[in-house]
Amino acid sequence: MAKSKKLKIIPLGGLDEIGKNMTVFEYGNEIILVDCGMAFPDDDMPGVDIVLNDISYLEKNYQKIKGIFLTHGHEDHIGGLPYFLKAINVPVYGTRLTISLVEHKLKEHNILSRCNLVRTKPGTVVKAGQHFTIEFINTNHSIADSAALAIKTPLGTVVHMGDFKIDTTPIVGKVIDLARLGELGNRGVLALMSDSTNVERPGYAMSEMTVGTKFNEIFENCKKRIIVATFASNIFRVQQIINAAVTNGRKVAISGRSMENIVEISILLGYIKIPEGVLIPLDNIKKYRPSQVCIITTGSQGEPMSALTRMAFSDHKTVELTKNDLIILSATPIPGNEKSVSNVINELFKIGAEVIYSSLADVHVSGHACQEELKLILSLVKPKYFIPVHGEHRHLVLHKELAQKVGIPEQNNFILHNGAVLELDKQSAKITGEVPSGKVLVDGLGVGDVGNVVLRDRKILSEDGLIIVIATISHKTLELLAQPDVISRGFVYVKEAENLIDGIKYVANEAMEKSLARKHCDWNTMKSSLRSSVSKYIYEKTERNPMILPIIEEI
Template identity: 40%
Template sequence: MSKINIIPLGGVRENGKNMYVVEVDELIFVLDCGLLYPESDLLGIDIVIPDFTYLEENKNRIAGVFLTHGHEDAVGALPYFLENIDAPVFGTELTIELAKLAVKETGLTPKFDSYHVVNEKTAIEFENVVVKFFRTTHSIPDSVGICLQTKEGSIVYTGDFKFDQSSPDMYKTDFAQITSIGTDGVLALLSDSSDAESALENASDLRVTEEIVDTFNNAEGRVIVASIASNIMRVQQIFDAAYQTKRKIFMTGSKLVEVVDTAIKLGKLVLPSRDVIVTEENLDKYADNELIILETGQTVDPMQALQRMAKNKHSQIQIAEGDLVYITTTPSTSMETVVAKTKNILYRAGATVKEISDTLKVSGHATPNDLKLMMNLLQPKYFIPVQGEYRFQAAHAELANEVGIPYKNIFIPGKGDIMEYKDGRMRMAGQVPAGNVLIDGIGVGDIGNIVLRDRKLLADNGIFIAVITISRRQGKILSGPEIISRGFVYMKVSEDLIKNSAEIARKVVEDNLKNKDFEWATLKQEIRDSLSRYLFEETKRRPVILPIIMEASSYTKKR
């Protein structure tokens, strides 16, 4: 009997950063390797990736990384994973190419080349495990689910998916294969929970295309479309609608162009006409009612780019009177404030704004009926809701119970939790190291809670600096204290506060200089404490206080 452990290192109790570890005896199978774009409270952080500590400690046991699709939440952390772990990477054709782009963009592992293209017919045999794939419908082509066949039954990971009977052939779900996997016996199902709370069903992709065509037809001037570069289904719909309405598309941003070029070369995105895309140099040749501007931003958020357009700070496009800004992405709950702010800025610049979500429920993720259908097709013994905040996982767990899976066989894990299958029963069996690794520029994991706390303090209350030069030998202050404030108070109208702060710092230094063996750390801490008490009494705010104490060097001049 095989020993099986299932361990989420990301993608649970959060929206993104999908990474799931399945251990079968001595082999480790890594399912997806995604990143998460941070919320606003992670000041200065570019991206968040999983903690790879457990995998680095067991890297000799890793059979491979198996990817479900090419979005950042599934492949974005791969460059950082491969920096310290040499493991083969498996994925469909487009997924592998987008993964290579992600690795190339960081420049971390330029020599890595162990990529392997798979499809729904691929079966990869390992000791005691056969890895298979099945086609799913998502907002990007070449999306698959993963099936690990073991002696105890299959472990199935759906990846991001939805069911849509009107999807083009390139996006169609393979219901027959899913049914076959269920017939053979599924031990555990890890399934997408992102839309488990939805009260509405998704609009079909055919209906979405019709809506986009209607919007383009009714627009009297330019249409500036906000989308996501890796949502290739939406990009295809925009291309098709532009062609049907006799408009030309100008794509902004190098990332969008790179993704589109890759998809076109692989035949995963089809241009309805060669001349549907125009360059920046040719924009003046077309009237406003002949143009579509496709903006995707540099990450998954085109809102900042729209704001730059409205403020005349965009390098290519500025919002003009009469423009229609068409937001074709459905913002997450955390983004609703940003979207509202962006719409306000756009209206002030003279544009009108329309959101596709105003009229249609649009998502690449399964709604409750789809989720229950997947469970009924696969008939798993154990169920593990993944990919979503805790409330989505909990809602998905309720759906699982509705289709007959007992609560005792449903697990809602946190990051690092071990679900162990042993002696014919699955149970929680401890934890492995797991959490968030913060990426700030080229720094990986060197930003901790203390740094983030300081950044928040700086953002909320500013910084207060006291600069003093002393002579330990003479036991006196040579210059200063000089007070510098940034983001705390306006110095020109706070002369009394600055003067009193300087006197407080002076007194602390003079008291310490009476003892020539004083400790530098003690001196600086006493300055911080004294200034902090005074400033809080006067302003009810606590800036970051930075004492800078310099000691003048002394020497005897040679004659």
């Protein structure tokens, strides 16, 4: 009976982490999804390129899925799509820029032609299946065309805010549609899911426009070549850098593949406006004096392969930095990237370049709402139930406390974890179960084939290195032909550790002799006794645990 049906909200990613956002809404035999993000690997996942959500629950229920609804075009919201759509091909809905960025991704993965992408606008209402109606609502964020979603279900409306802030002077597009959110609130909202990223910060997020004023000031007083690094997807920032360049008579060149892609798409769609003749190919910068050039580049997070990092380490094929350069890092490091960013800044100082970064000047503002904005949304939407999302655990707890201050009773706040099933009806809500969730690691072309064993091996290799022990025995007599040989990589510098290596050889020799003296000793037993005696010896001498690879050959 329809009356007994409940609405299930199941976050598969994005909680207790910033990254790989994805939420399941399930009613009866229908499912819709909000976002399909990816995350970047942690330091304890060497060699892993990206991290995806476990979607086994959805693979099991794929016939129920009516569509994926995207809030905006950041990687933590759309990055998982190519992998998801290869497994489960369902229609994808999003605003113009979001879908254009998705299109570009699917093209790279060679699956664009078989995917169904639908472009929406703020105000668009999509009917998905029998039970769901989804409305796109304009918001502000650090990328254009960001949206909140009002998801109508037979039990009531759920508002998902996506990533947002309130910017009353946005660079492109309109101010967040507070009126619509208020209207929904007045009609009654069952549940609100809201962005917790900046819940620790009091007050309001600054307007993107303030950064433009600062750029202008810096550009006006500068005779050097200017290089600005920022997020490729922040086209508002890119526009403001272009504006400052134009006002101060500089040509603009773009460096870095993702920056080139997004700038090209944005100019095509009309999100970035640039007067004719201002944009020049990077190869042409040498034709102008330093004071006539501005380069916009990727690498604000110190990513190892990015353009700015290559420039800083004198490894860029076109741009050679000197003390005649001013470099602006227009971004704050995402938690986890602090060290690589500071490495890049140090290299820039070594070159003698002038460096401006956000702890020195206001060259960056955040795209996420601070406390007063979060409270305003809570009081406009007035949800019955509140679910803080998009944050690490402490962010979720602090956001819940904020909601209580605004008047949401404690028992109506739900801090969920990835995989938790929250069941709601008109009268009640409770966590009733769990579906599989977790990390799927992507290494190059392989999805999910890097498991814990591979990760453990990579960790050992990166921390303690590798020792290869080679023992050669005679095919005829089954005797050792010589003392085993030892090769080490990333362990200890061999010249200074001759004694240690000699010791290892000695121990390996003993272990082999012992094994060979025994009758019926098979290869595996021989290898494992070789490995364990060498490992024990090395640990006693050095307290390290390198990976030990025994190789026994018969000649």
